[in-house]
Amino acid sequence: MKTKLLKNVFSSAIITGIIAFSVSCTVKQENDVCRVAALNDSIWKCSSWISVSDAPVVTGKVIDGTRSADGASWFVTTVTNSKDVRQALWMTTGLGVYDIYVNGTLAGDEILKPGFTHYQKTRLSFTYDITNVYNSDKGEENILSAQVTPGWWADKIITPYNNAGMIGKKCAFRSVLELTYTDGTKEYVGTDTEKWKAGIAGPVTHAAIFDGEDYDARILPGYETPEKLYKPELNTEFKGEIIPSVGADVYFRKDLALPPAEVYIWKGVTGESDDEYGKVNILRKYSPEETITVSSGENLVVDFGQNCAAVPSFVFQAEEGTVLECFPSELLNDGNGAKSRGMDGQEGSVHRLNLRIPDDGMRLKYIFPSCESYVEFCPRNTFFGYRFVTIRTSGDVSIKSIRSVPVTSIKKEMETGKITTGNEMVNKLISNTVWGMRSNYLSVPTDCPQRNERLGWTADTQVFAETGTFFANTLSFFHKWMRDMMDTQSETGGFPGVAPLAQYGGEMMRVGWADAGIIVPWTMWKQYGDAGIIEQCWESMEKYINHVNDTKYDHNVLKEENMNYQWADWLSYEPLESCGGGAFGKNRKGNPGPLPDAVDYWNYLSASYWIIDAGMMRDMALATGRDASRYENMVAEAKAYVKGKFLTADGKFKTDVLNTMQTPALFALKNGLVEGEAKTSLISRLRNNFAEHGNCLQTGFLGTSILMPVLTENGMSDIAWELLLQRKNPSWLYSIDNGATTIWERWNSYMIESGMGPKGMNSFNHYAYGVVCEWIWESVAGIASDPACPGFRHIIMKPVPDKRIGFVDAVYDSASGRIKSSWKYEGDTWIWEFTVPEGCTASVTLPCEEVAKEYGAGDYRIER
Template sequence: MKTNLFKSIAIAAILVGSTACGSAPASFVGSLTDALDDSAWESSAWISAPDAQVVTGTIYDGTRSADGASWFVATVKNGGKVASAKWMTTGLGVYELYLNGQVVGEEILKPGFTHYEKTKRSFTYDVTDAINSASGAENVLAVQVTPGWWADKIITPAGHEGMIGKKVAFRGVLELTYADGSKELFGTDTENWKAGIAGPVKHAAIFDGEDYDARELPGYACTDRLGVPEINNEFNGEILPTCGAEIYLRKDIALKPVKAYVWKDVEGATEDAYGKVVISREYAAGEPMTIAPGETLVVDFGQNAAAVPSFVFNAKEGTVLTCLPSELLNDGNGAKSRGMDGPEGSCHRLNLRIPQTGMILNYTFAESKKPVAFTPTCTFFGYRLVSITATDEVTIDSIESIPVTSISKGIETGTITTGNELVNRLISNTVWGQRSNYLSVTTDCPQRNERLGWTADTQVFTETGSFFANTSSFFHKWMRDMRDTQTELGGFPGVAPLAQYGAEPTSMMRLGWADAGIIVPWTIWKQFGDTGIVDENWESMDLFMNHINDNKYDHIALSAENGNYQWADWLSYEPLESCSGSAFGHDKKGKWGPLPEAIEYWNYLSASYWVIDAGMMRDMAAATGRDAARYQAMVDNAKAYIRERFFNANGEFKTAILNTMQTPALFALKNNIFEGEAKEAMIARLRENFAQHGNCLQTGFLGTSILMGTLTDNGMVDIAYELLFQRKNPSWLYSVDNGATTIWERWNSYMIENGMGPRGMNSFNHYAYGCVCEWIWETAAGISSDPAAPGFKHIIMKPVPDKRLGTMDAEYKSAAGVIKSSWKYEGDKWIWNFTIPEGATATVTLPGETESKDYEAGSYTVEM
């Protein structure tokens, strides 16, 4: 291998019309390929720009990241004719690569969200076809890095002194293989690279948004502004090749405006209401739009999504356009009592929590006789609408909303459609929620100053998401984030990877959240036959299981880790709910804390997860040649403990209030705690509970995740269907009736009759409650995997139809092949067509029957 040789020169503007981060190219060069050998990193160093700003002072929720984008530029001279070229790269922050002025790679927001101390992902590109390969030829390498994922509030807790990541940095190695077979490595260093603050991106961060000044040249075209880099020693963790959860712009599903209008004046304002906007003009689909100073253009894309707006527009040089994303419009004459923050017809932004300092896009126009294209790529937003203003007249030829997601088109696997349009909307809302929140990590929401990898949201939805996309690689990556954030004792966090909050030392071992460390690998193994995820995580999972087994997952025993708090059945409508505060009160001494019955409830739920986790470990142990008997014994012990600790002999809870709730009964039934009369009595009480609540669910994040399947498995599929079609609050279709295009955080995030839910925590693009689609796939369509033969090698097909659905058409590209289930009614006749892929078998149970029949691969029709 030859030595590291650079030719360092001052670089003039090298490509007319070339792009910089923030202006997405029509095309890119280079394709993602396998990483170079780890030893190649020895030829490189982390480098930063000496003139990069560093945020100082105490951090608060609205603290913005440092201004400026760091650029790193070098020129490489070929030591011979090049046969192949690979560029292995990583960064502290969000980085974008350029080769001879062309963007390298279609992946955006690299390197993604990981544990800031322990792991960074590398992206290696084959750039052979993009370089000048002649002997002695020169190629210009350039990189732009902005604070996201590093010198950003997303990883820095409020109260911290400065951002955790101080300066962004870049590290990379270019490997040239010459025609004679020899290789040469060119790594980042302080001798051959230049670095400095430059380029059109004046500010960019995950929460803040992006400020872009098109009058500025990209860093590789103004190297006179760059100087000698400095070594960055902030990161001492491991660099691993990207293995899933890469992020893409989904231009194939770009959203066009469904409505657009301009307003300037307001009418009907009062002391208690902001009034209503006066629309001065509306624009038809595809029609160019203009905006003048003092006016506001509102564009509705009709679909909430994690996305970025993409413009083709023009204005005088120096004109500044400001674009503010929003999830919904103010209404009701802007009544403050409805939680509105502006006049009816304007965009609502209070639920973003930092609307004045974050989620803002500014674009400054350069001189241009023709319209220019612009798409921000250093950040992302969560929105359905945008509100646009400008300092001078702007003409917008076109605007689109381009989804940003780790669910690339190539990994989408399942489609399911019914004859009920409301249910179809619910399914669509779930799909868009997954696209929006599977974004490097399983974010809870894409719009406000949070976007964290909450672990309960993750575990309750993992199986649902596995039907709509092949998420195996995604979760290999995310489980590394979990292992990175696990404690030495074995405790899993509320958020992974470690971030601004949710994974503090006192946010570990929260029931239903920590258990994602077991539930996610088990689900991915079951759905995809992926034993690799079991092997990768076995030591970590075993450590966690030993931890909960040693203390029976007891809340008090673990209080040093859980902070004497549990999220529990978050946002339920039941007693002892944590978010509302009903689980807490003053004791006899006046001290505020969890109520005794709340602690019993938490201990019961955690013991229920102990059973679930142990059963999953038993399954995974058996599948990978480990000791399954140990975990079966743990299941038995945990069940015995539950019966003795929490129940009377007749199957009633010792803590009386638990007998009035849905979630405790659901967990008992799911875990088969009782048989016989005690079980039947519990089912009867649960039926009565639903009747008392007008056939409405009362469950939160945890209870809802097991609700539909548990009802079905225990002879209450009639109630499950009533819940599916229910339109009162709380229900899935209530949000649909109230205009939802994604799954909401709360059952009542918005109410036509009352307005906004609590703005302090109110997202219109969460995905956890979309877990109902797991039941639609497995029960309504009848497609389930069998843990005894994971990866759908053996399929459990047990469809339960309902005339209110009308028809069912489900197609799933499983790990074993394409599975289909399609049914309809002709009068009272039910006709079902299903397909089992080659190499798979299925056990089929027809509606209303208890006996099953085994089928080989093929397509079949059943009429009943």
Template sequence: MIMGESYDARLELEGWDLPGFDSSSWEAPDIRSGYNGDLTATMEPPIRITESITPVAVTRTASGSFIYDMGQNMVGWTELRATGARGARITLSHAEMLNPDGTLYLDNLRVAVQQDHYVLKGGGEERYEPHFTFHGFRYVELIGYPGEPDLTTLTGKVIHSDTPVTGSLETSDDMVNRLYANITWGQRGNFLSVPTDCPQRDERLGWTGDAQIFARTASYNMDVSRFFAKYIGDMIDCQQPSGAFTDVAPDAGWMRYKMWSTRLNWFAPDNAGWGDAGVVIPWTLYLMYGDTRILETHYGAMARWVDYLKDNSVELIRPNYANYGDWLSIEADTPNEVLATAYFAYSTKLMGYIAGALGKTEDRRRYETLFRDISEAFCRAFVSQDGSIHGETQTVYVLALQFGLLPNELKDKALRRLTDNIRERGDRLSTGFLGVGYLLPALSDSGELDVAYKLLTQEAFPSWMYSIKHGATTIWERWDGWTEENGFQTPSMNSFNHYSLGSVGEWMFRYMAGIEADPAEPGFSHVVIRPRPGGRLTRVKASYESLYGAISVEWELAAGGELRLDVQVPPNTTATVHVPGSGVRLDGNEISDSIEVIAKLEVQEGGSVFRVGSGRYAFTSEHVPVTASV
């Protein structure tokens, strides 16, 4: 799987698949007495070829080989067309990036070998594509080709779990559009039966922390209900007798390896933000699809996880043992005990919601009380009266705000610490895997929408746009995977297709476009539409194919300050629509009680709120945009 494929076409047996073929020389398989595992039906969508890509360029190298640029970092393989003498050997070598001298950048593969070898049988045009491997690549080196290849010689075959596309998003800003495309390509390339971390090096594991922070983004982009339901089953299969969820699922020997390895055996038996996927992902699926079955089926396993966290805490503070932390943050190490206690509180809070959704009233009250107690312990241990939080990283403030750990009198102070940190860094982020998905929501919910837009469109390092400025077509594993000053990062961990930092996609749908699920009526049976225009964007158009049908939002800001907001609500649903600005009109008319299809709920600072039924609505208002000039 990770070492490529070698195929000798000379060994093909002509007619082996036709009646009458003499197979008497074939060896018979061993017949075993039985199988003691559980045979279950396949739950998740199959992996399929979903797209074919024609290269955009081919270049001859000094050594006589040819390097193809597919124009897109992709996952799959290449189909080869060749005509040549019997016994000619062709090699296809795959890489995500090029070195400065134009050769393939292979250092980040570690021991993986992204090469396929094909030996021609001769006698006319032959076509070959591998069957037992896949690669992560944008560039392909064609070695030993007999003749002069062209752009039709190779075709890229894109593969992934065939989860139906449900989301689309387009804005007035080309770089923001590229960011969204990179997010979706990263999801496609890493959703292969399990949500893998990367598709190219010798890892390709289902890391739980990566999956949970990206789950909401993934759910907007594609229908991942079956995909993640299967993955949660993998997590529960791996759950330890103690109740701890593992870092990787399926385990694939990871737990044994990390305890044996002299480099990794000091890592904790559980990891904050990783094990919590066992609670976060089921809750996300419930929000997005409204199905209580995943909560009912896995309630016991989720409860054991929270019990484990409580039993292995000291006065509700999680221990300061080594774990992954806010993985790959930039010059901002979040203290382990702060991060772990925050996630302990969050899983407990979600368990209260889950118990409530299932009608388990006593459990709900117990989890609500425990969450309150953890929050108070968190504040006693880590929060000062001036609003500072131990570690003083962007992530500690973001998690405290988004998880609801702070009393009202400290929220504004903590928010000010967060925004000061961002401004002191030149309007740049420092969050890693666990903080990045909550960063822009925390700012937006706290009235700092302008700061959120500054971070979204920041082009200096570190930022989402920095990689795009340098040609990225997927989300990188690291903010500093490649920089102008230092070139490539440490090759042992430097994937250029790694979806975790793309969890900003959730904010793009929920806040920028304004399509939000209502926890009280999950699965979009009631839709919350609340777009938040800002920054340098003048138009956003997004849609989400819910179980009830398409939900669409399009807003556009005219130069004179008029906001146009077009909304589509699917049949058999209702929606709460927040229209920014003043002087709101519907279809060009003043809104009055005589319009039966709409009810005005309230006027809020900065806008009005309406409850509507299914249908299409065209609102206009006078809106002062929130600017975010960097």
């Protein structure tokens, strides 16, 4: 059905009460607008970047909490058809987060367009077939409009601390409309300063990624307020390339919308003292579907039961001009608000200190219009990371419905795998991992969705990349992100700690972070059998591995690039951990810096990744018909270097402290650096280490990424199972016992007995440690891809069962078809049923056996 425009807004500035009412109280949607392939790149020549000439600009030094400029930029034009139109295609992009409208109809399912990219080098475009909402008859008029807000351009997320103003100065819009007439001729209408009008207008009065969104529903959208629009100016800020977006777009997951789990109103406090904020007085509670009434001076708290990247969606009503403010949070204050527990308010109120800018950002403000019925509102220009919200109002507000709507690049159609066990704690761990992925695969693979960061941290990315492929088809997502990675690569070949370039930037060659530039393409190729990502990244990867090879990844040689700092095995419980300061001290001259043992440790880890990277380059060279011998030789050279520099003949580390740690031993085993008695001795020491720590892991980001498969591959699957089912700190289940609904940044982000972990860097939605689910898929369920025949054309099926979880039921829609693996115990009998898809083969190794047997496509049942 086509939407006909009632009145050309440029023909008359008279807005009737009926039209104003409909705009304020409803959001028009149109399902007949569909996404299509981009127009030819040459068509961009028909357009220019345009901005609002007097748009406000942030000046002065930008610090944490500096807010973006107020207002939304609107761009509007009227198109009059010179002939009857058969098809209308609209190719669009923006500097800042944008939405487009055709005759007042919002076009496109995507939100937060065009996404997060390198601000200097790449903009993504979106093209829509708008024919069904376009008035097509000759002589008819159509209003095309766009709203652009600062997100990912003119806000703090890409602007370094102390920068003079925001990196992006003004929001801008660029587009080309292609009209195909019924006689077959075409016409192009591009953004320019003559046919388009622009101005700061519309109900969004402030919006940014960190800031949140302010929305005044009394104000009409820009296409309804021509008096606020005038001649735009050309914008020359962006000189990079515009490319079509083919992955990592962002969507609302309305199918996952979360209703309240608990709702209450509080006012006033009891039990406060100098050391404790006290406890809130709860006035009333509401059932999840009950209409909520909140008044001025009261505080509404809503628990959605699940932490995620999301926005709250409302159906509510109040008198015109009533202000509602909403503040998201990951947890509630407890323990009578004891400051010694890291609390920032009364027990029962929301805790926001871990957001880092609790007073300046991560908030929502809505001003009610004049409307006799309930209105709907859901912000489109920002996102939050939260489980709880608290709401305050300036007057009486009736909330008929409130939902938490997840925001993610993982569409429902992308989800590929589901795995269930007989252990509810393990199932919760799997659920927490999936929600962490949904939350952090958001345009880029972010570290966390809640605080003033939300960046494409590269170690988090490479650690979790393979795990994510089991839960969703992430291939196009990582094709996009590898463009971000290559955009951010240094001239010397170094890869960054964050991609795309953002507020934290400049450091390169941080071990385990930089290596994502090779690990991610290799992982995508192995899991999907897609050589295209190798071709896309080959030159970049080759430049990087040459740099690693030339420098032997030596910390001191690379000091100018790594800034004399390594994150290394971040947030581990072991000696020489960087975040806690264990890697640093004073040298003989009394100057602060990394300890000699720490530098040795970093160099060992770096050389370990040199081996890994070279091996992956060998695999990818073979896959694409390139000469792999150079990389085979590089693997041998790197191994010889590590053995000679860091290990003794009996398999001990020359730097004594490394012999007391888990992570160095794990990397030695992963890379096959020890053999015979030396290997036996190292495994014995590693077993003793776990025993000395009460069968608890001590590893951080890097060590945990290889922990479980290395243990399993080296005869220590018993320890792997102990670690999985361990409930002491540190362990995966410890966080669940302490209330986790996603994966945490720290093993001890929160402790029931003592409260918050360090608030300066403490995220409750950080997916990296969810890498354990890679092991659950590959070693518990026994579904793994063979690099010799990638994309699951040949499957490695080697399940390692344990009675304590009862059963496993796994279904995975791989690149080569549906794979199933289900096992259970009936008494002492282990029963395994599995499916090899058509056209595939599998190497099957039964528990306690060493020799694999080959299976073709089919369904199988084994008892033993």
